[in-house]
Amino acid sequence: DFLKYVGFSTAAASLAACEGPVIKSIPYVVQPEEIIPGVANYYATTIADGFDFASILVKTREGRPIKIENNTMAATNGSANARVNASVLGLYDSQRVKGPMKDGKAISWNNFDTETNKELTRISGSGKAIVLLTQTFASPSTSKAISEFSSKYGNVRHVQYDAVSESAALDAYQAKYGERGLANYDFSKASTIVSVGADFLGDWQGGGFDAGYAKGRVPKDGKMSRHIQFESNMSLSGANADKRVPVTPSQQKQVLAKLYSLVTGQSVSTDLPEAINDAVQKAASQLKKAGSNGLVVTGIQDINAQTVVLEINNYLSSKAFDAATPIKTRQGNDAEVTTLIADMKAGKVGAIIMSGVNPLYTLPNASEFAEGLKQTELSIAFSLKSDETASQTQYIAAAPHYLESWGDTEIKKGHFGLTQPTIRPLFDTRQFQEALLKWSGNDVSYHDYLKQNWNDTILGGASFNQALHDGLFVSNTSSVAMASEKQDDKKTFVGGVIEDVAKGLGLKKEEETANAEPTLVAVSGGDAARKLASSAKSEGLELALYTKIGMGDGQQANNPWLQEFPDPITRTSWDN
Numbered sequence: 394d395f396l397k398y399v400g401f402s403t404a405a406a407s408l409a410a411c412e413g414p415v416i417k418s419i420p421y422v423v424q425p426e427e428i429i430p431g432v433a434n435y436y437a438t439t440i441a442d443g444f445d446f447a448s449i450l451v452k453t454r455e456g457r458p459i460k461i462e463n464n465t466m467a468a469t470n471g472s473a474n475a476r477v478n479a480s481v482l483g484l485y486d487s488q489r490v491k492g493p494m495k496d497g498k499a500i501s502w503n504n505f506d507t508e509t510n511k512e513l514t515r516i517s518g519s520g521k522a523i524v525l526l527t528q529t530f531a532s533p534s535t536s537k538a539i540s541e542f543s544s545k546y547g548n549v550r551h552v553q554y555d556a557v558s559e560s561a562a563l564d565a566y567q568a569k570y571g572e573r574g575l576a577n578y579d580f581s582k583a584s585t586i587v588s589v590g591a592d593f594l595g596d597w598q599g600g601g602f603d604a605g606y607a608k609g610r611v612p613k614d615g616k617m618s619r620h621i622q623f624e625s626n627m628s629l630s631g632a633n634a635d636k637r638v639p640v641t642p643s644q645q646k647q648v649l650a651k652l653y654s655l656v657t658g659q660s661v662s663t664d665l666p667e668a669i670n671d672a673v674q675k676a677a678s679q680l681k682k683a684g685s686n687g688l689v690v691t692g693i694q695d696i697n698a699q700t701v702v703l704e705i706n707n708y709l710s711s712k713a714f715d716a717a718t719p720i721k722t723r724q725g726n727d728a729e730v731t732t733l734i735a736d737m738k739a740g741k742v743g744a745i746i747m748s749g750v751n752p753l754y755t756l757p758n759a760s761e762f763a764e765g766l767k768q769t770e771l772s773i774a775f776s777l778k779s780d781e782t783a784s785q786t787q788y789i790a791a792a793p794h795y796l797e798s799w800g801d802t803e804i805k806k807g808h809f810g811l812t813q814p815t816i817r818p819l820f821d822t823r824q825f826q827e828a829l830l831k832w833s834g835n836d837v838s839y840h841d842y843l844k845q846n847w848n849d850t851i852l853g854g855a856s857f858n859q860a861l862h863d864g865l866f867v868s869n870t871s872s873v874a875m876a877s878e879k880q881d882d883k884k885t886f887v888g889g890v891i892e893d894v895a896k897g898l899g900l901k902k903e904e905e906t907a908n909a910e911p912t913l914v915a916v917s918g919g920d921a922a923r924k925l926a927s928s929a930k931s932e933g934l935e936l937a938l939y940t941k942i943g944m945g946d947g948q949q950a951n952n953p954w955l956q957e958f959p960d961p962i963t964r965t966s967w968d969n
């Protein structure tokens with residue numbers, strides 16, 4: 394199989410040139426100024442595949458994308474990593490679905506529209522839920538299209554799912570700051586960095602922190618940042634740390650709780666081996682000495698751990714943390730996915746429409762999802778391939794590659810990216826957003842819809858064509874509701890923010906919302922640290938799972954360039 398996958402890396406390179414029908418093949422009489430045969434053109438666009446988000450430049454030659462590079466104008470964390478560079482090969486993948494399918498057989502888009510419209514209308518009238526299960530789009534225009542779709546059909550739920558979840562970090566941030574996002578860190582502003590299980594030089598929270606980290610590792614006036622890493626498996630961050638302390642996954646929780654106790658002076662009971670305890674004390678001492686130049690990060694998927702980190706950085710008044718511009722490239726909600734699976738199994742979901750996700754491959758309880766999928770009356774997957782999930786749905790809606798698509802992304806608050814096609818679609822495909830518009834009764838193209846939305850809500854009078862040329866646009870952002878510079882355990886939290894701020898936002902205490910839908914309510918840092926320490930239990934061997942740099946979330950698992958990509962730690966790779 395591996396040799397078969399490798400095959401499309403060479404054969405597919407010429408596929409695009411053969412796809413479109415050649416109407417005429419004659420030399421230019423008047424050659425366009427922007428085209429010189431043999432000289433490459435570059436187009437700015439954005440990749441947003443649910444795992445990797447980055448502003449990029451696409452090198453094209455004679456209308457065919459051949460290489461990905463960084464868009465240096467972007468002031469966001471995302472960058473053209475190995476997977477982003479290799480993604481150009483996915484455009485020419487011979488395993489792509491070439492048109493819409495029903496029960497494994499090709500159908501026309503007209504038939505697809507007629508049948509799905511009829512079913513959606515029927516299911517909407519029956520009272521059962523219509524669920525959109527998607528990747529994180531972080532797309533203003535997609536959100537608007539989903540809202541219009543929901544308005545037409547009524548009982549619609551949008552559930553976002555990230556294969557490599559950051560749900561705990563999102564929950565903690567939302568509880569504290571009232572906005573669902575990830576903390577935005579600038580490692581170049583930190584003189585002391587303490588990481589507990591966060592491989593921030595790898596794929597932690599979407600990656601892209603390496604450039605800022607590197608700026609602080611260049612000696613200036615005889616000084617450079619100090620990096621201490623507590624982790625289980627050897628990572629890129631651990632390999633580059635000044636001090637690496639091996640700990641088990643359960644000990645990571647104890648380390649973080651102890652660190653909070655030592656930095657803030659709050660009482661938290663922990664039980665660590667002497668050597669690790671000494672290392673934590675030294676790390677805490679250096680953090681306190683660094684003050685606002687200190688930074689703590691963690692990869693522990695626990696809301697208490699993530700809360701503790703936010704509290705430590707807030708206590709330090711860390712300059713490296715900017716609460717005004719949270720990162721938007723992870724929006725998945727584990728609790729909503731769990732509820733969805735239960736509802737599917739109970740027969741409460743009439744239709745499920747999926748885009749950018751492969752839950753039968755990525756979910757740990759995939760068998761339960763498969764069982765629930767059989768209970769739905771309509772299942773549609775917008776997918777590049779007939780993957781594990783798409784192959785089990787009634788309809789496969791052939792989706793275009795991002796290099797054939799229009800789109801937009803808010804990578805971090807106020808920082809927007811535009812996606813534009815760099816080649817005509819190779820196959821008979823349709824974007825998920827285009828389908829939403831058709832189902833909503835809107836005949837406008839998604840390009841026109843997106844452009845109008847940007848002119849109305851984002852650009853503020855700026856030129857859309859200029860934003861498209863640059864591939865990005867930065868708008869003025871307002872700070873989220875924040876607490877005081879330093880918070881202590883005596884503050885009362887309501888809906889995730891301190892009480893006086895909550896009053897200003899119109900939030901109510903838990904007892905005042907007993908009959909309302911549950912909301913995330915943040916606990917104090919001390920309570921979170923104590924809960925974290927008490928939950929750190931271990932019996933026998935412990936397993937530490939991690940994301941492989943080359944494969945990421947696995948959606949490009951058959952990409953031969955990534956198959957041959959050497960692991961940055963072990964240096965092992967497949968040979969060709």
